Amino acid sequence: MNIVNLFKIALKALSNNKMRGFLTMLGIIIGVASVITMLAIGQGSKNSIKNQIGEMGSNMIMIQPGADMMRGGARQSASSMETLKLVDYESILNETRFVSAVSPTVNSAGQFIYGPNNTPSTIYGVSPDYLEIRRLSIGDGSMFTQQDIIAASKVCVVGKTVVDKLFPNGENPIGKVIRYNKIPFSIIGVLKSKGFNSMGMDQDDMVLAPFTTIQKRVLAITHLQGMTASAVKEEYSEQAINEISELLRRNHKLKPGVEDDFNIRSMEEMLTTISSVMNMLTLLLGSVAGISLLVGGIGIMNIMYVSVTERTREIGLRMSIGAKGRDILAQFLIESILISVTGGLIGVLFGGGLSLLITLAAGFTTYVQPWSVILSFVVCTFTGVFFGWYPAKKAAQLDPIDAIRYE
């Protein structure tokens, strides 16, 4: 008997019992839809974190003084170690191949005052390269220049949050002079707003000034609290780290075997860590959803089992008019596969729709991966075969003599 006829027979049998077929399908629909949605949520949040890190600069490299490991006694705070010097900055700036930009960082947190308004924020002493490294850009006015660095000018570039706090009436902040630690800084530029990052930090709550100004006029130090750099490309982060590490060891005259007196971390590293956490989360969500798919499959087995008992006489008739055991087996298998695959198809659409709805309604980023759709489909077909097999086998093994007179 050919497969086309078997399909016709199975389709006919299903259409005779539409409601039951649909209810059986419902288990699969919910299972597949939840697998798709959960994976979409998992992948979506992974992507959005990746994007946010990317916005911060996925090729960013952070260099801090102090060893990575604690050696015996109490660990000093990074900023109180004075191992990073201006000369280190200059070597990185001039002697590297894999580093595209580098900026010293010296920070100070405190109160900023303009007229009757004041706000707490952090002032970052940096070089003009900092904009490129952190993917920041100037909205209004301009960035300070190398000249300002040499002269340690009292100029600054402010973030949107600081502007809103200090100029609540919407005045143009450019050219205004704000005070920090009694030092007047004149505003020469305003940063374009970047909003909050994935860790909930306000990326607009900052003030940038020439690092020399902060070193000399604010902190009165000659060392650097840290440095931020960019690898030429994300993939070259590793090489860039090695290069910087070698330069710093040379500058600091560290003998082989002696531990680094600085530590370097890259965004790429963080990204890998976050990715693995997110993968774990996605797997967890997916497997919970997978269980509902399994329950849906058991639903198919249940219904097919009942169906075989209920249709014993039909099976007997089919056998007496010439259906072989394998024809009956195939018919019931095709029925259960049709239920599961149709359910899977509806489930994919439903899950896709649900993911879209979650994005629109809850603002979660979701991303339906093509492989999750294919996976659901394969799992569905497999479910149909697996859970349809036992009832179908039972049907095929019926004795036509008994089956035809079954009451």
Add this chain to the structure above:
Amino acid sequence: MEKNNKQTDKTVIRLECITRNFVVGDETVHALRDVSFSIQEGEFVTIMGSSGSGKSTLLNTLGCLDTPTSGEYYLDGVSVRTMGKNSRATLRNRKIGFVFQSYNLLPKTTAIENVELPLMYNPSYSSSARKQKSIDSLVAVGLGDRLNHKSNQMSGGQMQRVAIARALVNDPAVILADEATGNLDTRTSYEILVLFQRLHVEGRTIIFVTHNPEIAHYSSRNIQLKDGRVVDDTRNEHVLSATEALANLPVDED
């Protein structure tokens, strides 16, 4: 009733010393003991017997649903005893048409779809040939105007006609009817008998298993079973006409 003129000498069924034993617990039940007879093409045979006489077992054997414990059974010249399940299924599909007491139509399925069912299991039929054969069959049983009626929209007599059409559709060597009028009222039973007699006249070989002695008057030969043995095998010289019997029935009041 006119004599059937199409009866030939070709043997359709030949049973040689058929026995069939069932082991139930420690006991062996002898359902058939040394049954032998032949049926020629074009005969209309009734097989009668009370309950427990072995007629169901004989029907199952004739229908290739069961195989004898010993003895030989030739259907259309083919030995059935040694055949496997699958080849017997194919044999049933090509050589036998079943008509059951309870019709056994598929529910919620049209007459055509019910009738074409045997052909669905025969890959040599295309879907259009299948449809044409089914329509021809339904026309032959007088249901040409009920082609697309579903089984639950038909009366018992109509359903049995559909079942007969289904038994005819594969041009079987023999039609096996198992109490085919058992579920029907008197009038409808005669209508079905009329149909069987007409098929007989057309040259079909029919075996009608029943416990109703009246039906034997309308067949051309009667085989009587008792305790698994053939106790009587007589040719019926005075076949009654079911058409006349139907005409003589008192007209229903309602």
